[in-house]
Amino acid sequence: MTTRSDLIERASLIAPNSVHLPWVNRVGRWSGWIGAVVLxxxxxxxxxxxxxxxxxxxxxxxxxxxxxxxxxxxxxxxxILQSLLVTFAMALSGTALAVLLALPLGIAGAKTVIRNSxxxxxxxxxxxxxxxxxxxxxxxxxxSAFGLGPIxxxxxxxxxxxxxxxxxxxxxxxxxxxRPPQAIIASGGxxxxxxxxxxxxxxxxxxxxxxxxxLESNFRHAAILGVVGAGGIGFELQERIRIFAFDxxxxxxxxxxxxxxxxxxxxxxxxxxxx
Amino acid sequence: MSSAIDQAMDSDRxxxxxxxxxxxxxxxxxxxxxxxxxxxxxxxxxxxxxxxxAFQVSGLFSSYLGDGAMGRITDFLGRLLPKxxxxxxxxxxxxxxxxxxxxxxxxxxxxxxxxxxxxxIVATVLGAILxxxxxxxxxxxxxxxxxxxxxxxxxxxxxxxxxxxxxxxxxxAAFGLGPTxxxxxLTxxxxxxxxxxxxxxxxxxxxxxxxxxQSAGGNWWQQLRFGLIPQVxxxxxxxxxxxxxxxxxxAAALGIVGAGGIGVELSRAITFTEYDTYFAVLxxxxxxxxxxxxxxxxxxxxxxxxxxxx
Numbered sequence: 001m002t003t004r005s006d007l008i009e010r011a012s013l014i015a016p017n018s019v020h021l022p023w024v025n026r027v028g029r030w031s032g033w034i035g036a037v038v039l040x041x042x043x044x045x046x047x048x049x050x051x052x053x054x055x056x057x058x059x060x061x062x063x064x065x066x067x068x069x070x071x072x073x074x075x076x077x078x079x080i081l082q083s084l085l086v087t088f089a090m091a092l093s094g095t096a097l098a099v100l101l102a103l104p105l106g107i108a109g110a111k112t113v114i115r116n117s118x119x120x121x122x123x124x125x126x127x128x129x130x131x132x133x134x135x136x137x138x139x140x141x142x143x144s145a146f147g148l149g150p151i152x153x154x155x156x157x158x159x160x161x162x163x164x165x166x167x168x169x170x171x172x173x174x175x176x177x178x179r180p181p182q183a184i185i186a187s188g189g190x191x192x193x194x195x196x197x198x199x200x201x202x203x204x205x206x207x208x209x210x211x212x213x214x215l216e217s218n219f220r221h222a223a224i225l226g227v228v229g230a231g232g233i234g235f236e237l238q239e240r241i242r243i244f245a246f247d248x249x250x251x252x253x254x255x256x257x258x259x260x261x262x263x264x265x266x267x268x269x270x271x272x273x274x275x
Numbered sequence: 276m277s278s279a280i281d282q283a284m285d286s287d288r289x290x291x292x293x294x295x296x297x298x299x300x301x302x303x304x305x306x307x308x309x310x311x312x313x314x315x316x317x318x319x320x321x322x323x324x325x326x327x328x329a330f331q332v333s334g335l336f337s338s339y340l341g342d343g344a345m346g347r348i349t350d351f352l353g354r355l356l357p358k359x360x361x362x363x364x365x366x367x368x369x370x371x372x373x374x375x376x377x378x379x380x381x382x383x384x385x386x387x388x389x390x391x392x393x394x395x396i397v398a399t400v401l402g403a404i405l406x407x408x409x410x411x412x413x414x415x416x417x418x419x420x421x422x423x424x425x426x427x428x429x430x431x432x433x434x435x436x437x438x439x440x441x442x443x444x445x446x447x448a449a450f451g452l453g454p455t456x457x458x459x460x461l462t463x464x465x466x467x468x469x470x471x472x473x474x475x476x477x478x479x480x481x482x483x484x485x486x487x488x489q490s491a492g493g494n495w496w497q498q499l500r501f502g503l504i505p506q507v508x509x510x511x512x513x514x515x516x517x518x519x520x521x522x523x524x525x526a527a528a529l530g531i532v533g534a535g536g537i538g539v540e541l542s543r544a545i546t547f548t549e550y551d552t553y554f555a556v557l558x559x560x561x562x563x564x565x566x567x568x569x570x571x572x573x574x575x576x577x578x579x580x581x582x583x584x585x
Contacts, residue, residue, distance in 0.1 A: 047393055057455060092325060
C-alpha cells in the first residue's frame with residue numbers, strides 16, 4: 001500500500017516540473033501578482049477611492065435611496081411619459097437615418113463587392129476612426145450646431161451609429177453564401193434577379209436584426225443625450241436631480257426601465273421571427 | 276387481384292380530379308399570396324407611420340432646419356479647426372498658430388487621459404471580480420438553486436437597462452464631483468454585463484470535468500477552480516478585455532456629467548466655446564482608443580494563441 005506522499009515523490013522523480021513549479025517560475029508568478037495588486041492599489045489611490053470617501057458616499061447614497069421611496073411623480077406623469085416618447089422618437093429617427101447612411105457605405109465596404117483591396121482597406125479604416133468617437137461627443141458638437149433639442153440628438157445618434165452599422169452590413173454581405181446568386185445566373189437569371197432572389201433573402205434578415213439591435217441601444221443612448229441638452233427623458237432626469245427631487249427621479253427611472261424592457265422584448269420577438 | 280383493381284380505380288380517380296386539384300391549388304396559392312401582400316402592406320404602413328411620427332416628434336420636419344442646416348454644420352466644422360500658421364508651427368505656447376498654442380493645456384489633458392484609463396481599468400477589474408462568483412450562481416448548470424439563478428439573472432438585466440451615464444448622474448449627487456462616482460457606475464455596469472457573459476461561458480463548459488473532480492472527492496470550490504476555470508479562462512479573459520475597451524470609451528464620456536476623466540475638459544471646452552480645444556481633446560481621445568484597441572487585440576491574440584498551443 002503506497003501512501004499519498006510516496007506517490008507524489010515518485011511522480012516528482014519521473015517529471016520534476018509536473019508536481020511543483022520550479023522556484024524561478026513560482027517567484028516570477030508571485031511577483032507578477034504582487035506587482036498587479038500594487039499597481040491596482042496605486043490606481044485606486046490616484047482616483048481617491050479610499051474607505052473614508054466610499055463610506056461617506058454610500059451613507060449619502062443610502063439617504064438618497066430613502067428619499068426615492070416611494071417613487072412619486074408629483075403630477076408630472078403625463079409630462080414624463082411624453083418625454084419618454086420623445087426619447088423613443090429620437091432613437092427611431094436616429095436609427096432610420098443611420099441605416100440610410102450605412103446601406104451604401106456598407107455595400108461599398110464589402111470585400112466581395114469592391115475587390116480592390118486598397119479601397120476596401122481605406123473605407124474600413126475610416127469606419128474604425130469614426131467608431132472611436134463616442135455618441136456624447138457627437139451630441140455636444142450637434143447641440144452647438146443646432147441648438148438645444150431632440151434634432152441635435154437625432155443627428156448625433158445617426159452619425160455615431162452609421163459606421164458600426166456599415167461595418168456590420170459589409171460583414172453580412174461578405175458572409176453571405178455566394179452560390180445562390182451563381183445558381184440563379186446559371187439557370188438564366190440576370191444580375192438584378194441574382195441580387196434580388198439570391199443575395200437579398202440572405203442579408204436582409206441579418207441587416208434588419210442588426211438595425212433592431214441598434215434601435216435598442218439607441219434608446220439607451222438617447223436617454224443619455226437628454227442629459228447634455230437634447231431633450232427627452234434624460235433632460236427631465238437631470239432637472240429632477242438638480243433640485244434633489246429624488247422621489248421623482250425614482251419614478252422617471254422606473255418608467256424608463258419599463259420602456260427599455262418593453263422595447264427590448266418587442267424587438268427580440270421581431271428578431272426571433274426574422275431568423 | 277383486388278389490389279390491382281383498387282390501384283386502377285385510384286389512378287382513374289386521380290386523373291379525373293387532377294384539374295380540380297390544380298384549380299384548388301391555384302386558388303389556395305393566390306389566397307396565400309394575397310394575404311402575404313396584405314401583411315406586407317400593413318407592415319409598411321405601420322413602419323411609415325412610426326417613422327413619420329418619430330421624425331415629427333424629434334423635430335426633423337420643423338422649418339428652421341431647412342434654412343442652412345448644412346451651412347451651420349460646415350460653419351461649425353470650420354470653427355473646430357485651429358488657425359495654424361505655417362511659418363511658426365513649432366513655436367512655443369505663447370505664439371498664436373503653433374501646435375503648442377493649439378494644444379495649450381497638453382499636460383493637464385495627458386493627466387486626465389491617464390485618469391480616464393485608470394477609471395476604466397479599476398472599474399473593469401472590480402466589475403470582473405464581482406462578476407466571477409455571480410456568474411457561477413447565474414449559470415443554469417452550476418447554480419445551487421433555481422431561485423438564486425433567477426434572482427441574479429433578473430438583477431443583472433435590470434442594471435444593464437440603466438446606461439452608465441444615468442447611473443453616474445445619480446451617483447455624482449451622492450459622491451460629489453470627481454472620479455469616484457464614475458468608477459462605481461462603471462463597476463456596476465461591468466459587473467452586470469460580465470455576469471451574463473461569464474454565465475453563458477460557464478453554461479457552455481464541459482460538465483464532465485467537474486463530475487470527474489467530484490467523483491475524486493473535490494468539493495464545490497475545487498470543482499470550479501480546477502474543472503471549470505481552466506475551461507472558461509480564454510473566453511473570460513477576452514470578454515474582460517473587450518469590456519475594458521468599452522469602459523475606456525465610457526470613462527471618456529463620464530466627465531461630461533462631472534464623474535472624472537477627460538470628459539470634464541470636453542464639456543468645459545464646449546461651454547467656453549473653445550471649439551479648437553474641443554477638437555484637440557477629441558483627437559487625443561480617438562488616438563487613445565485606437566492605441567488601446569491595438570494593445571488589447573495583441574493581448575487577445577496571445578491569449579487565444581497560447582491556449583491553442585497548450
